[in-house]
Amino acid sequence: MTAHPASKTLSVEIPARSDYVSFVRVVVAAAADGWVNLAPDRIEDLKLAVSEATTNAINASRRAGRSDVVRLRCTADPDQIEVEVSDRGAGFDRSDRSPLPEPEDPARLLHESGLGLDLIETLTDVFELDSGKDGTTVRIVVYSDRHRHSQSPHR
Amino acid sequence: MRYYETVMTRPAPGISGTVRAVDIVVHTHQADGVVVLTVAGELDVVGGPELRQRVMACVADGGTRLVLDLSGVDYIDSFGVGVLVGALKRVRLLDGDLQLVVPERQVRRVLELCNLDRVFTLYQSVAEIGDGR
Numbered sequence: 217m218t219a220h221p222a223s224k225t226l227s228v229e230i231p232a233r234s235d236y237v238s239f240v241r242v243v244v245a246a247a248a249d250g251w252v253n254l255a256p257d258r259i260e261d262l263k264l265a266v267s268e269a270t271t272n273a274i275n276a277s278r279r280a281g282r283s284d285v286v287r288l289r290c291t292a293d294p295d296q297i298e299v300e301v302s303d304r305g306a307g308f309d310r311s312d313r314s315p316l317p318e319p320e321d322p323a324r325l326l327h328e329s330g331l332g333l334d335l336i337e338t339l340t341d342v343f344e345l346d347s348g349k350d351g352t353t354v355r356i357v358v359y360s361d362r363h364r365h366s367q368s369p370h371r
Numbered sequence: 372m373r374y375y376e377t378v379m380t381r382p383a384p385g386i387s388g389t390v391r392a393v394d395i396v397v398h399t400h401q402a403d404g405v406v407v408l409t410v411a412g413e414l415d416v417v418g419g420p421e422l423r424q425r426v427m428a429c430v431a432d433g434g435t436r437l438v439l440d441l442s443g444v445d446y447i448d449s450f451g452v453g454v455l456v457g458a459l460k461r462v463r464l465l466d467g468d469l470q471l472v473v474p475e476r477q478v479r480r481v482l483e484l485c486n487l488d489r490v491f492t493l494y495q496s497v498a499e500i501g502d503g504r
Contacts, residue, residue, distance in 0.1 A: 234415075234417055235417055237415055237416055237417065238413060238415065238417065260477050260480075264448055264481065268448055268449055271415070271416050274416075319486045319487060319489035320489060320490075324456075324490065325456055325459060325460040325463065325490075327456070328454070328456050328457045328460075331449035331452060331453070331485050332448075332449040332450075334485075335448075335449055335481070335485070338484055339484075
């Protein structure tokens with residue numbers, strides 16, 4: 217993929233501490249607001265998706281006993297923003313997770329976590345997960361409305 | 372209406388200016404024992420544990436009919452959602468109930484995306500709950 221001429225990149229490293237998650241939201245929202253043609257609701261979606269990925273990355277680092285850094289890289293142009301969130305935790309296999317019970321099932325209340333990845337998938341146009349024993353990278357892309365419409369076969 | 376009020380405001384940890392913890396005010400309505408927790412701030416991995424602790428304290432004090440007024444919550448993520456699910460589980464175990472006041476669009480949308488609008492009834496205001504009783 218060739219880079220857009222107006223493509224901009226921002227890299228941030230944060231300590232694996234949960235009090236930095238809201239900082240990440242502010243940074244990503246600022247990049248999205250300034251660099252991409254995104255409606256405010258889509259910026260909210262992106263913030264939430266990146267926040268979920270960052271929280272997971274921080275938890276993975278901490279579980280691995282590594283007070284390491286979590287890396288974020290945003291690449292944006294007027295048509296899309298791509299965010300990569302990387303940690304050096306122990307990795308995980310998403311297929312190990314059993315699906316949540318239906319909302320009406322009383323057993324649903326036994327599950328207080330496990331929603332994050334599903335949310336990221338719902339909120340973004342592209343969601344890729346690359347996880348191994350040396351860490352995990354989540355790649356998220358959100359397209360501008362204009363770009364999404366131009367890709368649609370029904371235009 | 373007579374109520375006891377406790378206010379707890381936690382100083383923001385970490386990098387000042389960008390991190391906002393939650394503020395939680397607890398009102399115990401003396402007439403019917405309903406406990407209203409008015410929550411403001413962000414219900415994420417920082418604010419969520421705070422709310423969980425407050426809910427557990429209310430339940431330990433005998434409050435099993437809770438209202439969480441999330442009117443002042445402008446952000447929730449899956450961690451915050453998990454805290455709400457946990458709170459509902461705790462009060463249901465004691466035959467209690469938990470109502471959510473969620474006028475804020477982002478919060479309502481996240482609950483809907485997680486299909487939890489099928490678990491909770493979402494109200495626009497505390498007054499609306501009273502009207503329905």
